[in-house]
Amino acid sequence: xxxxxxxxxxxxxxxxxxxxxxxxxxxxxQGCPLACSGCMSRHTWDPAGGRLVDLDEIVELWRTVLAxxxxxxxVSGGEPLAQAATGELLCALADVRATVRPTADILLxxxxxxxxxxxxxxxxxxxxxxxxxxxxxADRPTTLIWRGSANQRLVPLSPLGAAxxxxxxxxxxxxxxxxxxxxxxxxxxxxxxxxxxxxxxxxASRLAxxxxxxxxxxxxxx
Numbered sequence: 001x002x003x004x005x006x007x008x009x010x011x012x013x014x015x016x017x018x019x020x021x022x023x024x025x026x027x028x029x030q031g032c033p034l035a036c037s038g039c040m041s042r043h044t045w046d047p048a049g050g051r052l053v054d055l056d057e058i059v060e061l062w063r064t065v066l067a068x069x070x071x072x073x074x075v076s077g078g079e080p081l082a083q084a085a086t087g088e089l090l091c092a093l094a095d096v097r098a099t100v101r102p103t104a105d106i107l108l109x110x111x112x113x114x115x116x117x118x119x120x121x122x123x124x125x126x127x128x129x130x131x132x133x134x135x136x137x138a139d140r141p142t143t144l145i146w147r148g149s150a151n152q153r154l155v156p157l158s159p160l161g162a163a164x165x166x167x168x169x170x171x172x173x174x175x176x177x178x179x180x181x182x183x184x185x186x187x188x189x190x191x192x193x194x195x196x197x198x199x200x201x202x203x204a205s206r207l208a209x210x211x212x213x214x215x216x217x218x219x220x221x222x
Contacts (some may be wrong), residue, residue: 008084010043010050010078011034011188012058015064018177018191020107021164022071025062026190029086032079034111038138044078052183054204055085058090066101072129072164076109080124087123094127105129105164111136114155129146129161141195143172 008030016026028041030050043049062073073093080086090106097104108128110117117133118125125131134152142150145168154169156162178191 005055005088006052007055007058007083007089008047008050009053009058010041011075012061013190014061014070016074016179016190017103019074019076019109019180020105021070021168023069024107025065025070025073027058027073027075027089029075029077029080029083031082032077032111033082034079034216036111036136036138039136040193041078047082050078055089055092058089059096063100065098066097066104070101070104072105072107074107074109075124075128079111080108081110081112081117081121087121087127090124090127103160105160107132114153125157129158130156131167143176143194145171145173145176146192 004134010028010030011026012028013026015023017023019026028044030044031047032039032041033047035045039045061084062070075086075090081184090108093106097106106128108131109151110121110131110133112120112133112135114130114131117131127192132146132152132154134149137149139149140150144150144152144154148153154165156165176192178189178193180190181188
């Protein structure tokens with residue numbers, strides 16, 4: 001494996017339906033220096049955690065899901081802009097998208113403000129069609145779709161992003177989209193829950209015989 005062509009990730013999953021419109025590839029980048037209080041993804045903070053993956057492996061998976069009709073890709077974490085390789089990855093995803101399914105969009109999550117994100121990850125921002133920006137603030141809850149706190153902003157970055165995300169800038173769903181899965185003893189969650197949702201999920205899990213000991217989401221949403 002060429003170290004210059006790798007990125008450290010926590011998880012790759014398809015299909016994701018709870019972080020962006022349509023059926024998407026989800027990529028969670030490992031490592032986060034921001035450490036927001038109440039983050040539901042504390043297992044992604046450690047920059048040495050997760051696993052190293054060759055960029056070409058992710059790009060080829062993207063090509064496959066695009067050919068199968070995927071509507072986009074969501075890159076989250078962790079903090080994607082903490083790794084320089086994220087810019088190279090998003091540029092490669094954009095190149096493949098242009099030839100396989102030009103209508104598929106790229107959504108980037110970052111805990112940085114738009115101004116700081118453009119400075120820290122110019123290539124990643126240039127390749128993305130939309131960003132959700134800002135640190136998670138447990139003291140500023142929101143009901144806006146795909147955002148965990150009221151300070152976070154959904155920012156279209158391209159004509160495709162403006163068209164795709166215009167209906168969602170101020171959209172408040174009846175309930176936040178979430179996916180819950182189980183792999184053996186491992187319970188995983190995709191989405192941005194509202195206040196109290198994780199407590200309810202924890203109670204339901206315990207009733208079903210699934211324990212959450214050590215689960216990073218028990219402290220609240222990112």
